[in-house]
Amino acid sequence: MVYGYPSENVWELDLQRFGTLQSSRTFLRHRVMEVMPLIYDLKVPRWDFQTGRQLRTSPLYDRLDAQGARWMEKHGFERPKYFVPPNKDLLALEQSKTFYKPDWFEIVESEVKCCKEAVCVIDMSSFTKFEITSTGDQALESLQYLFSNDLDVPVGHIVHTGMLNECGGYENDCSIARLNKRSFFMISPTDQQVHCWAWLNKYMPKDSNLLLEDVTWKYTALNLIGPRAVDVLSELSYAPMTPDHFPTLFCKEMSVGYANGIRVMSMTHTGEPGFMLYIPIEYALHVYNEVMSVGQKYGIRNAGYYALRSLRIEKFFAFWGQDLNTLTTPMECGGESRVKLEKGIDFIGRDALLQQKQNGVYKRLAMFILDDHDTDLDLWPWWGEPIYRNGKYAGKTTSSAYSYTLERHVCLGYVHNFSEDNGEEQVVTTDFINRGEYEIDIAGHRFQAKAKLYPVTSFFTHKRRKDDVELSDFHGK
Template sequence: MLSALLRRMPSLDSCEIHQLINWPESFTPDMRCIMGETQTVHGYFVLGGMNSSGLSFAGGGGRYLAEWMTYGYPSENVWPLDVKRFGTLQSSRTFLRHRVMEVMPLLYELKVPRWDFQTGRQLRTSPLYDRLDTQGARWMEKHGFERAKYFVPSGKDLLALDQSKTFYKPDWFDIVGAEVKCCKEAVCVVDMSSFTKFELSSSGDQALELLQRLCANDLDVPVGHIVHTGMLNHRGGYENDCSVVRLSKNRFFIISPSDQQVHCWSWIKQHMPSDSQLLLEDVTWKYTALNVIGPRAMDVLSELSYVPLTPDHFPSLFCKEMSVGYANGIRVMSMTHTGEPGFMLYIPIEYALHVYNEVMSVGQKYGIRNSGYYALRSLRIEKFFAFWGQDLDAFTTPLECGREFRVKFDKGTEFIGREALLQQRQVGVRRRFIMFLLEDHNTELDLWPWWGEPIYRNEELVGVTSSSAYSYTLERHVCLGFVKPPQTDPGAPTVVTADFINRGEYEVEIGGHRYHAKAKLYPFSSLFAQQRRRKDDMEFSSFQGK
């Protein structure tokens, strides 16, 4: 290191060293410092784990922590540094020793997109882990939980795929494309057991009253209904984005992203009365979650349950406990997190292997296959679905990301963030979540967008991308990101309107090169599907004529 430094700055060779300091340094499991209020002790704030970058982070870290302690929140989104992104599972001495030995050399190494840590793995696994592993699953880790990225078909070079590192078109491109195609045309199974799952219950109406105060949507729905909602802070920003199922009059099932396990628990506990008759239980470990996606998902589950699952008998966003194979008490939900038809199955862990085997066995005649999170990512981004922790954060409101329909201002309960949203609705939003389709980008030859790319409107910087993926449906790259008027233009409007979005010429910069992009406030896939159906109808009519 010294030799390299002297080559870069030769004049240092003649400098005299006046003082040499040698001290222990602190490192974290993900190479990012930890800051904020701890979950277990109210009012106890931490700022540490600087990973040898303390001098660089001192000013910003000190400022944001001071704001946090003074006002209750920092002035910017610092979720990637929040101490509550970790749980007790990352505090094992053996885990920390092995992970930190890996972290140190990585600090100055170029990290390609979608890379994964190699140490501290297989810490949390689904009961299906071994079964999926033998079927070619390649794994990623989220909050200590192993999740399948994709499944390598037999005969493929596993070693080459595992060692593939690039900013360009990845080697798994065709594999993920086949999984996406199966989700759209047949049926796929995705193990989504890593999602955080809580149950909230009470002897009276306390559970409903608490959720009505925490959630922007209306939770006073009939038993069995599913509600997609945000838990907002007083600024109207997302503290959690979740799906809530009303299991009975006073019992609710809350589904949140994987890395929300500590943060969401802390947020709910913080707002529970001290003498509460409420019971909040973390049931993440109790259930294996299978996402059965595709137009033939209904056929597979109908055979296994002997119950009609058509929309007339099983409407959208509905949950029912039913039998699947020999297993009773399976929570079957008509949703998929992707916008595609299908169901979520929440299975008690002792039944997980049986239900999975039954689903795969019956699904053979419908072309069933395993699928991973890369396919899921492509599907949700082309459907314009925002994801908490990446697109949504504590400073993003439902009005800014097109989710005002999930806010019920007149539900009769004063929910947290209501006043801030009413004020924002009156004056207008200052930024807006937009979908971009890259128009002149060559998927085969050009650098890919991964996230964090600058967005330009009429040659002026107006935002950065928060998510991106290749859409196998649109056969183009899709980027999601927030746009706001440039600060450099005093004549620019301060409020983002549909007219402001539609009248702009957009570019997304990747690796120093700008690509033209088409901006939309609604999913491209819906328009594409209509055009494709018209094209298919014309081709079929032409074929009949021949």
């Protein structure tokens, strides 16, 4: 143990992954009865609990459910996976469980295509949302110590940052918008609600002039993704939403339809153009109806988290709880630009990161594009597959998705440099990553893969057979 932290990721054993919502006697009775038989069962990918459902729902739940939403559960919150078209057999689709190509493949493909060519709406109300305010500079001073990136930015700007421990590992990865000089709006993953609250309370000073408030339930969040999102929002707000007037990573309160006080942010968590709308909960249904009505002329449709996963992984966006955890640092996942090491500002984990910068890292997150994998016939990668470099084990994948843009499976995973003499870990350099020949082992079969340290930006411009496409067509930015 270092600094009192375990040497392995123990999030799955951490009680802070639960909230009071899971302490109901009825919930526990039903969930335990479901969990125990699973010890002897084989869980298929993207498996969901059947008990304790419909416990936390968005105000839009019934509306989305009537439009074909299929649901997954996160921290007790119902989230849409994808939307089944009217001509699909709902029962057959729900009962289809496989490690191969799933029946929802074409459904998610159409949602991803709409995100890239038109505009889609994803209900992301489940994300954890906190507000930190103070009467003086206490909020800024506290957050500067708690987070790795510089939060002393102009009002309206959004900062992506990590909340690190003393070892430099991620306790949380989030986005923070500066609402005014003394107020900040923090957005974190859904299952961070209890853990992040406890961490902030542990390290924030006990000052009556400093207020931390959980506002998760005050806002419904709609993710408006796609090139036509700017057209939809421009019509509804009667304000120019182009990059010249509304730059990337900017937050502004504005009217949408009849509703006031909508926090509009120029980001989508996917790398695609668009906006996040944080809507006071009483306006949620009105704003959604207006967005869908105006968006009809621009080809708008609903989308789910499976499309979001595909988009963010092909853009090499690491996600906390999957690709990032308490044992991974910004230096190991390519997040150096989100660390204020050069500003001389103290923050939790700074000493560990300075030491890593001097000594080098012993693992590095890379993006792997599978080459000889047949999407229709071969087993799919889901997560946890072994990574081989030059024929030797070098790590495992942390997440994966099919990229409908690249027409390939894309995996994220950490590459290690194990000594051939004693198996000890050695420094991993950019050159070490680039010079290797890689394979991903899926159920005992190894597939060739191309490793990248930056997201792929060269896309296919016309339809070609996969066998005719060389990986040299891919270029990092």
